[in-house]
Amino acid sequence: MTPEIPTQILDIIPLQKTLDARVRVPGSKSLTNRALLIAALADGFSTLTNALFSDDSFYFANALQNLGFRINLEPEKAGITVGGLGGKIPAESARLYVGNAGTAARFLAAMLTLGQGDYFMEGDARMHERPIGDLVSALRQLGADLAAPDGGREPASLPLKIHAAGLPGGKAEISGNISSQFLSALLMVAPCAAQTVEITVTTELASKPYVDMTLAMMADFGVAVEREGYRRFLIQSARYRACRQVPIEPDATAASYFFAAPALCGGSLLVEGLSRRSNQGDLAFLDVLARMGCTVAEEADGIRVRAAQALSGVDVDMRDIPDTAQTLAALAPFACSATRIRGIASARLKETDRIAAACAELRRIGVQVEEFEDGMLIQPCTDFRPAVIKTYNDHRMAMAFSLVGLRVPGISIENPACVSKTFPDFFRVLEGLR
Template sequence: MPAVDIPGSKSLTARALFLAAAADGVSTLVRPLHSDDTEGFAEGLTRLGYRVGRSADAWQVDGRPQGPAAAEADVFCRDGATTARFLPTLAAAGHGTYRFDASPQMRRRPLGPLTRALRDLGVDLRHEEAEGHHPLTVHAAGVEGGEVVLDAGESSQYLTALLLLGPLTRTGLRIRVTDLVSAPYVEITLAMMRAFGVEVARDGLVYDVPAGGYRATTYAIEPDASTASYFFAAAAVTPGREITVPGLGSGALQGDLRFVEVLRRMGAEVEVAEDRTTVRGTGELRGLTVNMRDISDTMPTLAAIAPFASGPVRIEDVGNTRVKECDRLEACADNLRRLGVRVSTGPDRIEIHPGEPAPGAEIRTFGDHRIVMSFAVTALRTPGLTYDDPGCVRKTFPGFHEAFAALPAAG
């Protein structure tokens, strides 16, 4: 059974770093993701005064429930949205002055709903240039707690940041959510908080987070399900190719594993065992209409294989992908049109018609790792595709091109 070794989850690694930093004691993170995003997060913790020991297959973090050791720090969040949203929230629970900035790409991405919520909780926080965007400075004096209303319709990371903050407040936190996208990511957060000793009570979209802090633990990071989607899609578009990803199965935390159910609906054979998932290409790929609101990071993967389907592929309720590393809806549409494929888009949807992509085009990556990795799947059946920035995969998977080149052949 041809197995592909997928690096650790970016989402789990970022949350585990926050939780370990906030916990009482020393935590060990097993098989964390080594990438630009996660290294940037760990570096940010170090700048804030946390001790992070890194080896090839485990990271150790000395937790500080009282907040950052540094009284002042300047943190560069690189391109990482989790770094840019979680670290200012963590710093707010401490005492000191902390400035955060990010790459031009991350500066464009929104923070407003999160920073408004933090201000509502009494955090002294100032955006230096555009309101609701980096750079920002936090004058931290701890967080009392209380009740706050949050719109997480743009990013579930806003809710995750506040949930993670809750146990570090003096009296606990009640979060009333008015809108929520990518809900499975919140389930990841709640499960990981449980592993670090905190149980969140939930009633619909109201979350009650107790005060009292976290306890240190050893936490194993499962493979990244979003990254696995490219390998599963590679099997689906190639008759006879079978790909198994160990470590991602029915017990996985990540909602993006549900992408394989989309492939199953299109005609691929899918087997989800407890500790692994296998996809086989059958030679059939049907069109479909699918709502991807909860698994929107895999939207580009589906868009990239859609031309090979026998009927149109319509992806709905993915408006939030317009505020990711780039406007992913338009980036996918732009590149498919460059390949001669007929595409239409709306505010939160994309429809792709069948058609053999033209060989030899250059894919415009818009500096977005997911655009490169998605169109690498298209390239399996379209000769001569190149990328204007192939190296941007370092954000989540520096060895992606080598791993994809080593894909097992069709059986």
């Protein structure tokens, strides 16, 4: 049995050796939640293999169960079987709680418009601060009826009331610079609308690889989307077909912490089960490591990273891979030149304001850092200070700054249990590097 993670403070002990390790990370959160939604909209039973079992996927699966779908969870096998009902939602009313799970909140908000009845969705305090207004506006353009609990017609965030009578369809415009999850939510429910859906994206789209992931998952369930780049999407009414098995790849974002470990500690590390042919955009973090001087190689059973002789700083636009920006922020002070991270303004709207949080914790350990609206400039550091790292209840803060503790004595992580959001076994896997 995995030891319980301390709920208050966890000390990270520096590694005393160079790495020669291999790890396996859990299934992709992004793929798991997309597969859960589409499988529920398909005809018949689909089984997800190597699915993620974490807080985020639990909230999603539990919401589907509360909506009347047959969901069989097998955590010991990392399997989830979903009984899809061809675009229908069994329950005519439900009250759903999604914690701080952004994908669950955005995807379910769109899905609920396909039902026949009244639904209410809420989350935790931070989720009630995170934006959903652009998605609500687009769904209303398609004929849906969504409102704030107090009757306000343009809710900017949860909680949310949905009075559903099926999604009529038609044309909608949506901005793409806040979260690509809004567009993904629209795309996945669009085939179940009564009419053809045409979506126009009015701004530069953030996190494009996540939209590619959505389109690929839709295709796996038998639905193709016509598109003009990332500006216009045309989705005909169609029925998703169930997939006997939906293999979920290891999570590329979770892998980023371990890919970065050799850059800090020397040696090499292989993450099992991943391929550069994956459509998970966060594998582009490997290109950042290569620019810093690391060697990246695909092997028969995974991807290996070898340490650089001297780690170089980089100037990098991470707008398509913002979830790995904290990994780079934790790595950057160990480089021999400055690192500039750009294009991640959307990170301020995540589980916490990740730009402000990363800058605050880097300063706490003695690193010089300059904060910008869309990123940060991080200087090399040779005089680190011991510190208790605040996580702001953000799983990515906890995992990224744990890397610092592999090199710097006296680093502890506050509220380490927050990693249960996406990677409950993170600290066990990290400890296995010794």
